[in-house]
Amino acid sequence: MSSDQFQHHLRRVAISSRGADIDATLLPLRLDPKHTAILLDIDGTLAPVILHPERTRIPAPTMSLLRRLHVEYRLLGIITGRRALDARHIVGLDIDYTGNHGLERLTPHAAKTVLDASVGAWRDRVRTVFEQHCGPDLAARGVGIEDKEFVLTLRWRGASDLAAAQAAVFAVGEVAKKAGLVVQPGRGSIEIRPPVDVDKGTALRRVVDDNPQIRHVLYAGDELGDVSALRALDALRRSGRLQSVVRVGVASDQVPDAILRNADLVVRGPRGVQRLLKRLHKPVKAVPPRTL
Numbered sequence: 001m002s003s004d005q006f007q008h009h010l011r012r013v014a015i016s017s018r019g020a021d022i023d024a025t026l027l028p029l030r031l032d033p034k035h036t037a038i039l040l041d042i043d044g045t046l047a048p049v050i051l052h053p054e055r056t057r058i059p060a061p062t063m064s065l066l067r068r069l070h071v072e073y074r075l076l077g078i079i080t081g082r083r084a085l086d087a088r089h090i091v092g093l094d095i096d097y098t099g100n101h102g103l104e105r106l107t108p109h110a111a112k113t114v115l116d117a118s119v120g121a122w123r124d125r126v127r128t129v130f131e132q133h134c135g136p137d138l139a140a141r142g143v144g145i146e147d148k149e150f151v152l153t154l155r156w157r158g159a160s161d162l163a164a165a166q167a168a169v170f171a172v173g174e175v176a177k178k179a180g181l182v183v184q185p186g187r188g189s190i191e192i193r194p195p196v197d198v199d200k201g202t203a204l205r206r207v208v209d210d211n212p213q214i215r216h217v218l219y220a221g222d223e224l225g226d227v228s229a230l231r232a233l234d235a236l237r238r239s240g241r242l243q244s245v246v247r248v249g250v251a252s253d254q255v256p257d258a259i260l261r262n263a264d265l266v267v268r269g270p271r272g273v274q275r276l277l278k279r280l281h282k283p284v285k286a287v288p289p290r291t292l
């Protein structure tokens, strides 16, 4: 994104971050919390994106708000590119977790993750790419390798020689494509995954389908992988399945245009999300009766 475009987006952020705008947008959810689901991404949304994702922590004030919202609203859930168990470890609440961009799900009280039925057939190909092409040579180039069993994330972000690390990652990406796998770009990274029709959008629909009492949904995300969830919300509203939706784009200097184009509200980074969650928690003020 050019500097001009980013400034434009920041202006939009400033406008949409006004309290009155946010409160008006959130009102249908706050008036009907027992029929509302709040679904959130983790990295770049609840927690800042950091060089070593294994050290990610959700800030304490955000955690405190999540605990309250978990009690106040019908459903609190996470939809993330991380493994579902990893997400539950980070958040630490017994809520609904969808991991690996929709390929796995860990529902409240469940002991085990449930895999999407389409994944099994592709697992061996992912393992072969990992075992044959993600060894010490790649790590020596400063590439971060995250093995999520049937999905691989390779990061050149943070390498001392960015160009060399990126080239090494792209070379593995080419091997993966030849093996029939999908290579999805991320922030200074790629994700290698099975070519199945599963994404955060299908994940969000599944959560809604499994909870027929849900009438309102808020989703917040910051990356290209979140756009499918924002679009799914729009489709669910248009079809009449949901009465109201709030699509929240989380802006950073690397936010994809598609996030901003598909958002009803734009907030700045995890701090902005924290402020938004605070407003979701805020009780709706009773309007005093008019005196005649």
Ligand SMILES: [Mg+2]
Residues within 6 Å of the ligand: 041, 042, 043, 044, 045, 221, 222, 223
């Ligand atoms: Mg994210």
